[in-house]
Amino acid sequence: MNFQKGKLMKTAVTQLLECEYPVLLSGMTGVSTPELAGAVSNAGGLGLLATADLTLEQTRQAVRRTRRITDRPFGANVPLLIPGAEEKMAVLVEEKVPVVNYTLGSGEQVADVVHRYGGKVVATVTTAKHALSAEKHGADALIVTGHEAAAHGGAVASMVLIPGIVDRVNIPVIAAGGIADGRGLAAALVLGAEGVAMGTRFMNTRESPVHDTMKQLCNQKAVEDTVYSDRIDGLPCRALDSSGARKMMADRLYLFKALANSRFAARAYGFPWIAAMAGILLSGYRRSKQLARMANAFRAVKLAIDDGDQKRGVFLMGQVTGLIDETLTVGQVMEKILIEAASARARLAAGMGQE
Ligand SMILES: Cc1cc2nc3c(=O)[nH]c(=O)nc-3n(C[C@H](O)[C@H](O)[C@H](O)COP(=O)(O)O)c2cc1C
Known part of the structure; x- marks a missing residue:
């Protein structure tokens, strides 16, 4: 594993998903558009498109648009409990999306069809029970979402949830919830994860489509x-x-x-x-x-x-909102993460008496 800017980082996740850095854009409804997902993949991470609020035809067009924006691997997220999820999954399979990410449901039927065209399956879970079941159903990796996360994080915080699940499964774990910078990336790797997924941090970037008020709130809170x-x-x-x-x-x-x-x-x-x-x-x-x-x-x-309606709107945001105070480009976020992770690594080595 190498944190130096300009050098690739090699983990089980970069190898599996064929990206340069083990940093994913979480699938976020209304946020993870082709532009944002494409920008993250172009910056060396892996963008997950959100499809929950798209029709089947819009889903197909979003996949095709992402392919025009990036020639690198990307993925798409489907919450299985929404109406029409099965049909949506079929569109992703027809379009041969490189990484299919499902959440809020049991993906029993997903792995076989996705593996048939060479795609990879990433299941999002918040408990060890669901992690083991996703592994049994053929998932190639897990996004494990801790309590700190925006939207549907688990009952247990990432600090405990991540190693707890890493110890129980044999597939790579991608830590999500509470990660917004290079310290978070380094910490996740130390806890045994092979990569991270970030929602709130990428929601607050220049490429993100959300209203400016939402970005400003994220910078202030x-x-x-x-x-x-x-x-x-x-x-x-x-x-x-x-x-x-x-x-x-x-x-x-x-x-x-x-x-x-x-x-x-x-x-x-x-x-x-x-x-x-x-x-x-x-x-x-x-x-x-x-x-x-x-x-x-x-x-x-x-x-x-x-x-950006502050009276009636519900702003899905994670606790990391308190760690973020500027709206950067996706490229700047990635660059900053790599620099911060390198210094976290040096601190760790010094603290453990190796420097
Ligand atoms: C506006 C918004 C919409 C979201 N929509 C989805 C979604 O459609 N599917 C999903 O799996 N997770 C969704 N999430 C949760 C994220 O995928 C992710 O788990 C979370 O942002 C990670 O925590 P973090 O914000 O601390 O990085 C959403 C999060 C936000 C902020």
């Missing part, structure tokens, strides 16, 4: 300024502590609002609303309630990303 609750979108989820997030956490579940918002979400997913509603209602009371919350959150997250 401290590590304590987020909330973690299952009342935002029905799953434990981290967002900036804002009036929009507080309102959603305090709200009773307004079913009429959920009904209207589910229509909005179904349209965005390119999924017939009636079929979505039938599927939701047939899934049982608990899951219906969770999906209803998800429909409400979908709208609020969009208001934050597209309009």
